Amino acid sequence: MPETPTEPRTRRRLDMSSPVVWAASALLVLLVFNAVVNPGFFALRIQDGHLFGSPVDVLKNVAPTLLIAVGMTLVIATRGIDLSVGAVLAISGAVSFTIIDGSSDPTSPATAAVAIGTALAVGLVLGAWNGFLVSVVGIQPIIATLVLMTAGRGLAMLVTDGQIITAENPAFDWLGGGFVLGLPAQVVLTLLVLLVVAALTRRTALGTLIEAVGTNPEAARLAGVRSRSITWTVYVFVAFTAAVAGLMTNANVSAADANRAGLFIELDAILAVVIGGTSLAGGRYSLTGTVLGALILQTLTTTTLTMGVPDEYVRLFKAVVIIAVFLLQAPRIRAALGRRRRSARTSTSPAVPVPAVEGDDVRPLTPASSAEPADATAAEPTTTDQGALR
Amino acid sequence: MTATDSATGTAPAPAPERPDRSLGQAAYAWLRRTDTGSSTFSVLVTALLLVVLFGAGTLRYENFGYPQVALNLLVDNAHLIVLAVGMTFVILTGGIDLSSGAVVALSTVIAASLLQKGWAAPLVIVLVLATGTLLGWAMGAAVHHLQLQPFIVTLAGMFLARGLCFVISEPSIPIRDDLFTGLAQNVIELPGNTYLTYGVLIALVVVAIAVYVLHRTRFGRTVYAIGGNEQSAGLMGLAVGRTKVAVYAISGFCSALGGLLFSLYILSGWSLHAIGMELDAIAAVVIGGTLLTGGSGLVVGSLLGVLVLGTIQSLISFDGGLSSWWTKITIGVLLLVFVVVQRLSTRSSR
Numbered sequence: 001m002p003e004t005p006t007e008p009r010t011r012r013r014l015d016m017s018s019p020v021v022w023a024a025s026a027l028l029v030l031l032v033f034n035a036v037v038n039p040g041f042f043a044l045r046i047q048d049g050h051l052f053g054s055p056v057d058v059l060k061n062v063a064p065t066l067l068i069a070v071g072m073t074l075v076i077a078t079r080g081i082d083l084s085v086g087a088v089l090a091i092s093g094a095v096s097f098t099i100i101d102g103s104s105d106p107t108s109p110a111t112a113a114v115a116i117g118t119a120l121a122v123g124l125v126l127g128a129w130n131g132f133l134v135s136v137v138g139i140q141p142i143i144a145t146l147v148l149m150t151a152g153r154g155l156a157m158l159v160t161d162g163q164i165i166t167a168e169n170p171a172f173d174w175l176g177g178g179f180v181l182g183l184p185a186q187v188v189l190t191l192l193v194l195l196v197v198a199a200l201t202r203r204t205a206l207g208t209l210i211e212a213v214g215t216n217p218e219a220a221r222l223a224g225v226r227s228r229s230i231t232w233t234v235y236v237f238v239a240f241t242a243a244v245a246g247l248m249t250n251a252n253v254s255a256a257d258a259n260r261a262g263l264f265i266e267l268d269a270i271l272a273v274v275i276g277g278t279s280l281a282g283g284r285y286s287l288t289g290t291v292l293g294a295l296i297l298q299t300l301t302t303t304t305l306t307m308g309v310p311d312e313y314v315r316l317f318k319a320v321v322i323i324a325v326f327l328l329q330a331p332r333i334r335a336a337l338g339r340r341r342r343s344a345r346t347s348t349s350p351a352v353p354v355p356a357v358e359g360d361d362v363r364p365l366t367p368a369s370s371a372e373p374a375d376a377t378a379a380e381p382t383t384t385d386q387g388a389l390r
Numbered sequence: 391m392t393a394t395d396s397a398t399g400t401a402p403a404p405a406p407e408r409p410d411r412s413l414g415q416a417a418y419a420w421l422r423r424t425d426t427g428s429s430t431f432s433v434l435v436t437a438l439l440l441v442v443l444f445g446a447g448t449l450r451y452e453n454f455g456y457p458q459v460a461l462n463l464l465v466d467n468a469h470l471i472v473l474a475v476g477m478t479f480v481i482l483t484g485g486i487d488l489s490s491g492a493v494v495a496l497s498t499v500i501a502a503s504l505l506q507k508g509w510a511a512p513l514v515i516v517l518v519l520a521t522g523t524l525l526g527w528a529m530g531a532a533v534h535h536l537q538l539q540p541f542i543v544t545l546a547g548m549f550l551a552r553g554l555c556f557v558i559s560e561p562s563i564p565i566r567d568d569l570f571t572g573l574a575q576n577v578i579e580l581p582g583n584t585y586l587t588y589g590v591l592i593a594l595v596v597v598a599i600a601v602y603v604l605h606r607t608r609f610g611r612t613v614y615a616i617g618g619n620e621q622s623a624g625l626m627g628l629a630v631g632r633t634k635v636a637v638y639a640i641s642g643f644c645s646a647l648g649g650l651l652f653s654l655y656i657l658s659g660w661s662l663h664a665i666g667m668e669l670d671a672i673a674a675v676v677i678g679g680t681l682l683t684g685g686s687g688l689v690v691g692s693l694l695g696v697l698v699l700g701t702i703q704s705l706i707s708f709d710g711g712l713s714s715w716w717t718k719i720t721i722g723v724l725l726l727v728f729v730v731v732q733r734l735s736t737r738s739s740r
Contacts, residue, residue, distance in 0.1 A: 137733055153715070
């Protein structure tokens with residue numbers, strides 16, 4: 001997987017404060033904690049040629065969220081957001097199960113192929129719709145996708161007629177419970193998508209173009225980047241990942257529940273992206289960070305459950321951890337941490353408590369920040385921390 | 391606290407926002423008095439939509455035209471009105487508050503559990519409102535001082551509030567307190583065999599206060615200025631930081647008050663109450679003509695937006711043949727139409 005883009009000259013210092021490093025250490029702490037508290041956590045066993053154990057569970061459970069989070073990373077990199085993925089997931093599941101349930105031969109692989117193909121096509125259409133609203137009509141992403149988020153579950157219930165549809169199709173169920181080389185099919189599929197995206201965006205110019213659009217769509221367009229097509233493409237892609245995730249989650253339980261399937265998954269996916277250090281302001285993204293973020297979220301859930309934390313405390317616990325991660329990523333706090341580290345290293349810099357004047361700090365009239373905007377010590381951490389943040 | 395206190399004192403006052411009759415006239419007179427540019431136009435469009443929807447219902451279903459059906463729009467949506475008012479403040483500054491639904495749930499749970507333990511109702515009310523305000527203030531502080539995205543901060547707030555709900559009580563708790571049940575069951579008789587609940591009065595008072603604050607105070611001007619251009623507002627010497635924190639505190643307060651009204655409406659506290667209610671509030675604000683980029687919009691529009699959502703719900707329940715999911719689809723389509731029209735109109739005016 002490619003690294004976060006960092007300028008080579010400042011690389012060493014940036015690595016120390018890079019969000020990816022933070023996320024990685026958070027995950028490491030979680031895993032070490034698990035190893036200490038519950039030594040059986042890492043126990044893997046092979047049964048019928050398939051791997052089982054807590055780590056595999058984590059990977060399997062994280063797969064749909066991670067898949068969507070990968071798509072979401074690209075959307076967020078263009079300074080957008082997609083709130084409708086949960087609804088798309090539900091629609092994809094509803095469509096596929098309605099087709100299987102309604103076909104004359106519900107168990108044949110051909111039916112499964114038709115169901116999967118149709119669900120993915122519907123996902124692509126919904127993504128194209130979102131992309132159209134954002135890139136052509138020019139509606140704010142958060143509100144353009146809010147439309148589908150609100151209406152989408154209604155559409156899914158329209159498809160299933162408000163029922164929970166159950167159907168058994170061996171070929172289709174493989175998506176949920178199948179194995180490839182001993183690993184769950186969900187994990188393998190997600191890895192595959194992840195690798196393809198990583199290769200496409202980091203081995204070609206596509207990633208840079210996406211970041212250019214996120215930094216300044218107008219400037220990117222003037223520089224010859226097809227902002228509109230790129231924006232459109234990322235929305236189609238995230239809807240595609242949501243549709244695939246919908247097939248996975250629904251195949252996993254062999255049922256399509258239009259109301260509950262993928263509820264709040266958009267929030268989990270966005271959280272994973274943000275914990276991974278991709279800024280919602282767009283312009284920079286890190287797929288590695290997203291993977292780590294999704295793993296942190298899922299490990300946290302698994303940890304709290306295996307620790308026997310009462311169910312009612314799990315949500316609070318997760319909320320507190322998430323808030324802690326956000327606070328650590330706050331520009332202000334990072335600037336303060338960075339300053340302390342710097343002043344510890346080079347004792348020459350005066351330890352004046354000057355708030356960092358960020359580029360987008362919009363309170364120029366507070367006395368403290370307006371007093372010394374040109375001060376070198378105040379301005380210097382600004383540039384590096386801005387870079388580190390992204 | 392101020393809202394509930396003044397609810398008893400200035401109850402019959404808020405005439406300009408009474409949306410039932412001569413709505414066009416009221417809106418027009420009000421349009422002449424306030425100077426807020428084109429947002430008045432979108433409010434008029436929303437008002438027209440409300441009249442058309444309601445008129446269509448009256449023509450199609452024979453009992454739809456009863457005055458009580460119109461009043462029930464207020465009765466059933468009093469909590470959402472309060473929520474939308476708080477959301478309007480936040481959206482006017484260009485932010486968003488995703489936590490309001492969760493804060494509603496938290497308020498119902500806190501109120502129900504404390505009342506069950508025998509706490510005095512007024513004390514519980516104060517405590518709930520203080521909790522909501524504090525949560526909102528904390529989120530505002532995080533947005534402003536830590537320069538985090540409102541979207542992500544309030545998302546974390548949503549998780550926190552829901553998490554607290556589950557810690558306090560997972561099962562639903564009934565509310566049997568005398569003050570609460572009294573407020574919930576006693577109604578204000580109106581002429582023509584109709585009635586309103588006290589919750590509606592509180593909601594309308596909140597709307598009136600919000601209109602006053604936004605259009606007649608320095609604070610309100612600052613809210614619009616921040617939404618217009620935060621940097622310019624700062625350069626003009628406006629108290630950007632304080633105002634930004636305050637709007638989230640206001641939204642938290644409104645969510646808590648909305649939660650209290652909701653607990654009056656439903657007489658129970660449950661951690662899974664009000665899932666997705668923040669989206670209804672956002673939809674109502676958008677349909678009411680407030681720009682999500684901030685700086686332009688009216689509280690009255692949000693009130694009308696809530697009533698439009700309520701009318702759609704009544705239409706679908708009156709029909710009987712339509713399933714409940716059509717509500718979601720219709721609201722989505724309506725949201726789309728409004729957003730697109732908003733987008734096209736702002737584009738052409740520039």
